[in-house]
Amino acid sequence: MSSVADASLSVPDRQRFPLLRALLADPFTCVAVILVTGFLVTAIFAPWLAPYSPLKIDVLHKLQPPSVEHWFGTDHLGRDLLSRVIYGARTALTIAMVSVAIAGAIGLMLGLIAGYGPRWLDAILVLTFDSLNSLPMIMFALAIITVLGAGTGTLIIVIAATSFPSYARLIRAQTLALKNSDYILAERLIDASAARIIFIHLLPNVVGPLIILLSMDIPVVIMVEAGLSFLGLGVRPPTPSWGSILYDGYTSIRAAPFMVIFGGLPLVLATLGFTFLGEGLRDYLDPRLQLRRPA
Amino acid sequence: MTGSLAASDLSVRYETPHGAVHALRHVDIEAHPGEVIGIVGESGCGKSTLVTALANLLPANARIDGSIRYNGVDLAKLDPHRQRLLRGDEIALVSQDPMTAFNPVLTIGDQLVDFQHHRKDLGRAQKRARIAAMLGRVGIADAERRMQNYPHELSGGMRQRVAIAAALLTDPGLLIADEPTTALDVTMEAQIIHLLRELRREYNGIIIVVSHHLGVIAELCDRVYVMYAGEVVEGGEVDAIFHDARHPYTQALLACDPARFHERLDRLPTIPGSLPNLTQPPSGCVYAPRCDRAFAPCAAIAPPLVKLGSAHVARCHAVTP
Amino acid sequence: MLAYAVKRIGLGLLILVLVMIAMYAAVFLVPGDPATVALGPRATPELKRLLIERMGLDQPVWWQIIEFFRNALTGNLGFDVWSNRPVSTLVLEALPNTLILGLTALTVALFIGVPLGCLSVMRRGTAADAVIGVLSVGVIAVPSFVVAIYSLLLFAVTLRWLPAIGAGEAGDFVSQAKALIMPAAAIALGWIGYIARMVRASMMEVMGEPHIRTARSFGLPEWKIVSKYALRIAIIPTISLVAVGLGSILSSAVFVEAVFARPGIGKLITDAVNTRNYPVVMGTVLIMTAIYVSITIAADLLIARLDPRVRDVFRG
Numbered sequence: 001m002s003s004v005a006d007a008s009l010s011v012p013d014r015q016r017f018p019l020l021r022a023l024l025a026d027p028f029t030c031v032a033v034i035l036v037t038g039f040l041v042t043a044i045f046a047p048w049l050a051p052y053s054p055l056k057i058d059v060l061h062k063l064q065p066p067s068v069e070h071w072f073g074t075d076h077l078g079r080d081l082l083s084r085v086i087y088g089a090r091t092a093l094t095i096a097m098v099s100v101a102i103a104g105a106i107g108l109m110l111g112l113i114a115g116y117g118p119r120w121l122d123a124i125l126v127l128t129f130d131s132l133n134s135l136p137m138i139m140f141a142l143a144i145i146t147v148l149g150a151g152t153g154t155l156i157i158v159i160a161a162t163s164f165p166s167y168a169r170l171i172r173a174q175t176l177a178l179k180n181s182d183y184i185l186a187e188r189l190i191d192a193s194a195a196r197i198i199f200i201h202l203l204p205n206v207v208g209p210l211i212i213l214l215s216m217d218i219p220v221v222i223m224v225e226a227g228l229s230f231l232g233l234g235v236r237p238p239t240p241s242w243g244s245i246l247y248d249g250y251t252s253i254r255a256a257p258f259m260v261i262f263g264g265l266p267l268v269l270a271t272l273g274f275t276f277l278g279e280g281l282r283d284y285l286d287p288r289l290q291l292r293r294p295a
Numbered sequence: 296m297t298g299s300l301a302a303s304d305l306s307v308r309y310e311t312p313h314g315a316v317h318a319l320r321h322v323d324i325e326a327h328p329g330e331v332i333g334i335v336g337e338s339g340c341g342k343s344t345l346v347t348a349l350a351n352l353l354p355a356n357a358r359i360d361g362s363i364r365y366n367g368v369d370l371a372k373l374d375p376h377r378q379r380l381l382r383g384d385e386i387a388l389v390s391q392d393p394m395t396a397f398n399p400v401l402t403i404g405d406q407l408v409d410f411q412h413h414r415k416d417l418g419r420a421q422k423r424a425r426i427a428a429m430l431g432r433v434g435i436a437d438a439e440r441r442m443q444n445y446p447h448e449l450s451g452g453m454r455q456r457v458a459i460a461a462a463l464l465t466d467p468g469l470l471i472a473d474e475p476t477t478a479l480d481v482t483m484e485a486q487i488i489h490l491l492r493e494l495r496r497e498y499n500g501i502i503i504v505v506s507h508h509l510g511v512i513a514e515l516c517d518r519v520y521v522m523y524a525g526e527v528v529e530g531g532e533v534d535a536i537f538h539d540a541r542h543p544y545t546q547a548l549l550a551c552d553p554a555r556f557h558e559r560l561d562r563l564p565t566i567p568g569s570l571p572n573l574t575q576p577p578s579g580c581v582y583a584p585r586c587d588r589a590f591a592p593c594a595a596i597a598p599p600l601v602k603l604g605s606a607h608v609a610r611c612h613a614v615t616p
Numbered sequence: 617m618l619a620y621a622v623k624r625i626g627l628g629l630l631i632l633v634l635v636m637i638a639m640y641a642a643v644f645l646v647p648g649d650p651a652t653v654a655l656g657p658r659a660t661p662e663l664k665r666l667l668i669e670r671m672g673l674d675q676p677v678w679w680q681i682i683e684f685f686r687n688a689l690t691g692n693l694g695f696d697v698w699s700n701r702p703v704s705t706l707v708l709e710a711l712p713n714t715l716i717l718g719l720t721a722l723t724v725a726l727f728i729g730v731p732l733g734c735l736s737v738m739r740r741g742t743a744a745d746a747v748i749g750v751l752s753v754g755v756i757a758v759p760s761f762v763v764a765i766y767s768l769l770l771f772a773v774t775l776r777w778l779p780a781i782g783a784g785e786a787g788d789f790v791s792q793a794k795a796l797i798m799p800a801a802a803i804a805l806g807w808i809g810y811i812a813r814m815v816r817a818s819m820m821e822v823m824g825e826p827h828i829r830t831a832r833s834f835g836l837p838e839w840k841i842v843s844k845y846a847l848r849i850a851i852i853p854t855i856s857l858v859a860v861g862l863g864s865i866l867s868s869a870v871f872v873e874a875v876f877a878r879p880g881i882g883k884l885i886t887d888a889v890n891t892r893n894y895p896v897v898m899g900t901v902l903i904m905t906a907i908y909v910s911i912t913i914a915a916d917l918l919i920a921r922l923d924p925r926v927r928d929v930f931r932g
Contacts, residue, residue, distance in 0.1 A: 028750065127630075127631075127634065128634075130631060131631045131634045131635050131638070132635075134628075134631050134635070134905070134908065134909055134912065135635055135863070135901075135905055135908070136862075136863035136866045136867065136904055136905065136908050137863055137864070137867055138863070138866060138867035138870050139866070139885075139900070139901045139904050139905060140901075142885055142886070142889050142897065142901070143897055143898075143901050145889055146888070146889045146892060146893075146894065146897045150889075219757075223759045226759065227759060227761055227867075227871050230761060230871065230874070231870075231871070231874055231886055232890065233886070233889060233890075246761075246762070246765060249765075250765055250768075250875065253765075253768065253769060253773055254773055257769055257773065257774075260765055260766070260769055261769070264762050264765060264766065267759070267762060268757075268758055268762060271757045271758060271759065272754060272757045272758070274757075275753060275754075275756065275757035276753065276757075279753055350833055352829065352832060352833060379835045379837070380835060381835070382832070382833055382834060382835035383833065383834030383835030383836070384835060387833070387834070388830075388833040390826065390829065390830050390833065391826075392826060395825065395826040395827060396826055396827060396830045397827050397830065398827045398828075398830075398831065398845050398849070399827070399849070400848050400849055401844075401845070401848075406831075409831075409834075409836060409840075409844075410831075410834040410836070412834075412835070412836060412840075413835060458830075461834070465834065
């Protein structure tokens with residue numbers, strides 16, 4: 001017993017962290033890793049990094065250009081732009097992770113059911129997925145927002161609802177492929193319950209590609225959140241969001257052009273970072289995976 | 296227009312990130328109008344490279360040494376533009392796999408019209424008429440309808456016939472058939488061989504048939520070159536090679552040919568060993584490691600090409616005229 | 617070919633119907649009724665009753681759905697809650713602007729992206745290829761409304777070369793064209809990169825296939841091999857992706873119209889959403905979905921026309 005345990009513990013002497021090494025080898029991916037790490041750090045440590053509160057209004061000092069006290073300047077309500085941008089990262093990350101997680105969970109469940117369940121159920125679910133996919137995403141999003149009203153909660157629901165069909169289809173395809181493999185058939189022979197098969201055997205094996213897809217969708221969600229917030233249909237003010245900061249900058253574009261520059265910069269850097277990182281990951285894992293569409 | 300072909304001391308190597316692969320080394324081939332020349336050898340012997348070199352289709356990382364003289368012109372030294380002009384005009388290639396040889400989204404007629412592009416003197420209607428006639432000639436019935444078909448609507452045997460027709464339409468002085476029967480089943484193979492034998496009677500250029508199938512070579516060719524690991528190890532008239540092979544490799548090859556056995560065997564004979572690594576060609580005889588008659592000089596000194604009689608040559612230390 | 621077309625269109629119609637039913641049903645998720653929500657704090661019982669009657673909300677659900685479809689088929693998509701103008705008129709007024717924007721962007725993207733992709737393939741491995749590659753990835757990353765804002769800042773506010781807002785004067789082609797440049801460019805930029813990459817990847821695959829070698833062995837010139845023999849096959853996945861991405865172009869149009877204050881579907885629907893104007897939202901979604909589904913079907917049919925192998929898929 002102990003010899004077996006010992007054998008499995010001794011890792012052969014080869015390079016550790018092959019993925020990290022591969023990513024750091026290419027200069028673009030290296031920069032991407034830095035940008036993404038920067039984004040994550042900013043989002044997580046926002047309260048410690050931001051010099052002021054993002055909500056502190058000081059109308060006397062509104063629309064001031066960058067200075068020593070306010071590195072990014074102030075917005076139309078006198079709020080420190082740098083702090084708002086830092087907290088905006090936090091908003092973006094939170095919404096992205098929550099909605100992607102929810103969409104992933106729904107997609108996972110529905111995909112497993114569609115793939116493993118009865119044919120009629122599969123047919124209905126596939127028709128549902130195709131119908132949802134055939135809607136232009138923005139139309140669907142706006143329809144839901146009309147019904148539910150704008151806000152962070154609605155935003156999460158909208159993003160989850162528009163994302164889950166593609167995850168569900170991926171999981172379904174994976175499930176269908178695995179359904180007839182030997183070890184699943186073996187389980188069915190010993191009369192294992194459907195639930196047991198789905199949760200213990202299928203789920204761990206289909207989850208892999210899904211995780212990849214989910215992480216590649218995070219930048220997309222960040223952009224969607226920024227876009228909807230820009231239109232005033234995303235997070236409610238005064239919550240800082242990169243989209244609403246851009247909108248404020250847009251309305252003050254003649255008076256304070258720096259707002260647009262500094263407000264938009266983190267969004268551009270974050271999305272560039274995630275995109276090149278996604279490229280690097282994809283090249284490492286499977287060069288045939290698709291690049292996502294422009295926004 | 297027809298002329299003679301002579302490849303002299305032809306060497307081709309591919310530059311790869313892992314080093315240079317010496318696919319062809321010091322190959323000498325000659326062919327005259329009216330002859331059918333066979334090139335035989337196992338996979339990896341360099342026949343594909345030879346075919347590609349003759350057709351001027353070598354990739355960008357290939358380096359040629361030596362010469363390929365056709366009709367007096369050295370093909371290896373020509374600039375790409377002139378090489379392109381020769382292809383489909385003087386030199387025609389019947390590709391290896393009929394299943395993938397044609398563009399799937401264009402009709403047969405459309406492609407064959409395009410392939411006659413060198414004939415600026417012909418109009419589209421005239422080109423189509425030639426195609427219909429040639430398709431009939433290679434044994435395809437209902438040619439007009441077939442011209443409207445897409446490749447996937449034709450069987451493998453038919454596609455091979457179309458490929459041969461396409462090559463003949465260019466009226467080439469040099470026709471190269473690369474593994475013409477390999478992708479086909481036995482019945483179709485017989486038909487294609489029959490077709491090629493018929494066609495050669497009226498064709499007065501050079502035909503080169505490349506195959507690893509000894510039977511095909513025996514039926515179609517006048518002279519044969521046997522290749523191994525990038526070199527020509529033996530060459531001569533078909534009868535001489537098949538009945539009086541002198542090089543150990545040729546003898547082993549013939550001995551292993553399943554078609555020769557008249558009684559059942561428990562195991563098919565094989566040649567022990569495997570192909571050498573072409574990134575580091577040996578200084579001695581390339582076949583030496585697998586040869587049952589290798590002796591002292593074989594591993595160290597490259598064997599000379601020994602003349603054994605009219606047109607019969609062999610590259611071996613153990614062979615004498 | 618015909619059988620395939622019929623099946624494809626049938627499927628599209630079915631999807632359209634399902635989507636609309638789902639949307640209509642979603643309305644009933646709202647706590648309270650749409651009339652109250654639309655009116656907001658000004659909801660007196662009188663106004664509510666009037667609005668409910670006007671919006672047909674007092675009838676049973678199934679009646680409402682059937683009425684909606686019945687009306688839709690005759691072109692009546694309801695009336696704007698506030699101005700009482702027919703929704704179909706509002707949409708038809710706004711649609712041309714958005715279509716012009718979207719189609720211009722798409723055309724520009726194709727005309728620049730496809731040749732760039734082909735150039736990349738013909739010069740593969742060189743510096744040009746690498747530069748195009750990196751830029752392609754880069755422009756895809758930046759959202760179009762951000763591009764729109766930055767170009768607005770640069771070209772309209774700072775340099776004053778192009779107009780900042782609007783769609784130009786009616787009847788004045790030049791001013792309309794000038795107003796179209798930045799919005800179309802903002803949307804097209806990302807697509808140029810995407811299309812160039814797709815075309816390059818697709819072409820690389822096709823150029824390595826045996827039939828290209830056949831064409832070369834007959835001495836066909838490289839430009840003909842690229843344009844007729846390779847591109848025709850390589851373009852197929854690109855068309856499919858572009859058709860699917862038209863929804864994305866639509867989304868971008870919504871944002872870009874907001875940035876440049878252009879009249880169009882984007883403005884129409886965002887205003888409607890902000891004022892909870894259900895009939896307008898529903899009607900717009902129905903029409904846009906119908907257009908989108910039609911475009912997807914058209915793309916599928918075009919692919920079937922270009923690649924005869926696809927047609928046989930439905931036969932089996």
